[in-house]
Structure formats: structure tokens, C-alpha cells
Amino acid sequence: MKVTRAQILANGITCRCPNCGQRTLFERGRPFRVNKNCRGCGLRFERGDGEFLGPFVINYAVTAFGIVVPILLLYAFGRLSAAAALSMALVAGLAVPLLMYRLSWGWWLALYYFFLPDNLPGNLEGRPGDDG
Numbered sequence: 001m002k003v004t005r006a007q008i009l010a011n012g013i014t015c016r017c018p019n020c021g022q023r024t025l026f027e028r029g030r031p032f033r034v035n036k037n038c039r040g041c042g043l044r045f046e047r048g049d050g051e052f053l054g055p056f057v058i059n060y061a062v063t064a065f066g067i068v069v070p071i072l073l074l075y076a077f078g079r080l081s082a083a084a085a086l087s088m089a090l091v092a093g094l095a096v097p098l099l100m101y102r103l104s105w106g107w108w109l110a111l112y113y114f115f116l117p118d119n120l121p122g123n124l125e126g127r128p129g130d131d132g
Helices: 005-013 053-076 082-115
Strands: none
Touching: 005 082, 053 082
């Protein structure tokens, strides 16, 4: 099995395992709990204590620069009142990270393996030094 960069991106956008493409990133019935491993191929999703920082940064960037900053710019240019801007920024600051949580994990894994595709188990098969 050879996993291409296009497959990695497609799997990340749809929150699937970057290696096998199965929907195993999150535990069933627990939308905010990331599985340690893929149930299909065994790929480890969280490999260390700081692994959550990648999705955190993506989530923060989308919330801050994609939502809150435009709201503040609308206020600065007189398109929104202070109360409206504050309310919108507060609601967005709370809601967007929750809504983006699952996507940020998929995007993070896609970004990581897009640049390091040789680290996927599907791309290790048949390489020199592979015993099985």
C-alpha cells in the first residue's frame, strides 16, 4: 500500500486515519476523545505529551485570525458597535474552538504526514531494512 500526499490530505480534511483512511480518529460516542491508535491499521495518533499542540495551534489560528480579528476590524472601521463586536467575538471565541476540534486533529495529522509521508506504515512496506 502506497499512501500518496493527495490521499493524506483527503483523509485529513475528512478526519480519517492518514494511513488507511478509516474513520478511527475519535472514539465512538466520545466526540472529543482521540483514539491512541487506529483500529484499522494500528497507526499511533498521539505519540507524545505535546502531540495535542499541533491541533491546538490550528484551532487557535482559525479562531483568532479567521474569526475574531475580522470582527475587531469591522468594529475598528465603524461597521459594528462595541457591544456587537464584543458579543460576536465572545461567542466566536467559545464556539469556534469546539466546532473546530475534530477538524483540527484531522488537519494536523494531514499536515504532519504531508511533509513526512515516509513515516506512515503504509509507506514503510518494501523499503530497505523492512523485515516484513
